[in-house]
Amino acid sequence: MTIPATDATTIQLIDVENAHVARNYAPLPVVVARAEGAWVTDVEGKRYLDLLSAYSAVNFGHRHPALVAAATEQLGRVTLTSRAFHNDQLGPFADALAALCGKDLVLPMNTGAEAVETGIKVARAWAYRVKGVAADTAEIVVAGGNFHGRTTTIVGFSDDPQAREGFGPFAPGFVTVPFGDAAAIDAAITPATAAVLIEPIQGEAGVIVPPDGYLRAVREICDRHGVLMIADEIQSGLGRVGTTFACDREGVVPDVYLLGKALGGGIVPLSAVVADEAVLGVLRPGEHGSTFGGNPLACAVGRQVVDMLASGEFQTRAAALGEHLATRLDSLIGHGVTAVRTAGLWAGVDIDPAVGTGREVAERLLGRGVLVKDTHGQTVRIAPPLVVRATELDWAVEQLRVVLAG
Ligand SMILES: Cc1ncc(COP(=O)(O)O)c(C=O)c1O
Secondary structure, three states: OOOOOOOHHHHHHHHHHHHHOOOOOOOOOOOEEEEEEOEEEEOOOOEEEEOOHHHHOOOOOEOOHHHHHHHHHHHOOOOOOOOOOOOOOHHHHHHHHHHHHOOOEEEEEOOHHHHHHHHHHHHHHHHHHHHOOOOOOOEEEEEOOOOOOOOHHHHHOOOOHHHHOOOOOOOOOEEEEOOOOHHHHHHHOOOOEEEEEEOOOEOOOOOEOOOOOHHHHHHHHHHHHOOEEEEEOOOOOOOOOOOOOHHHHHOOOOOEEEEOHHHHOOOOOOEEEEEOHHHHOOOOOOOOOOOOOOOHHHHHHHHHHHHHHHOOHHHHHHHHHHHHHHHHHHOOEOOOEEEEEEOOOOEEEEEOOOOOOHHHHHHHHHHOOEEOEEEOOOEEEEOOOOOOOHHHHHHHHHHHHHHHOO
């Protein structure tokens, strides 16, 4: 049951939304009107510490001044040209992002799901045109518990009933193996395999960190079989885990990076597929595209994002604050928490069912000025903006301690 909102403006705005917006989400009863840094303010003027960061799309904090400046400057020039013409922002953005990833080429899209769909198309085209797989037989190995977005192809290879039931029939060509089990990937690969597609750390599943050495093993298996390693870093990438990419934690470079969320600085949707010429070069004009993909506004913001990541400052901050947060969250184990998983400034906190569900804990935290989101029933996911202060994290964990104590 959702706790009722009490303020008249809040109630009215939630009612209007419920009356006219499809109910594909069940938001917590807070109506955000403004935000800055790690804090949001609702229509009643109440402030909340944001520990979700729009699922890591707001890694740099709300309205980071350098990102707002880049967007504002570009708004005064040109915002959309389509790819029918060149624009003066796409090239410099792609150049900077390719350098950050150590790759040759960037294919810009908008949402994460589009980047994943694009990665699937590129892998299949590579399999047919480079590897020599027979037409329309290519397979992609994916991991159980995955979350790669909401399109019909993508939910077709999800094993979450809520994501897929009622939406079939689904596209063939995907083989699922358990996450974290490299030997299972090895066994699943056939001569028709184009790629292995994994999240280096599974976010939606509850911040599931695979065993040490898993990513290195996947890299070795892909190399041995001549199969592309595709890393979906849409949620795990761009500073969140204390390194630029979650793959960096094991010193692994995938063949294809899928990026999104924080790439748009929390201002515009911006995603990208990043790979070398030998892979992304398989696409020919007219085979793939997007009206908004590569638009100058998004590229101007994206270039600023890449600039901010290039200094390493946000990664270092995420690593240090992540350790700080992990120590404090670990102290809750046995006090309403059954397990904590962390990677940089990202945590999955499993709530003891005796205390309540993840949703109930999120609702009680809302009442104490902290925004979090539950996932898969008993887990609360914590992903603060990387600009958050250690003292703010301490305060938030204290609120969680109080909530758990009932
Ligand atoms: C790992 C991963 N891939 C893809 C997506 C889909 O991104 P979008 O919601 O922008 O389509 C998400 C979104 O949560 C994600 O976490």
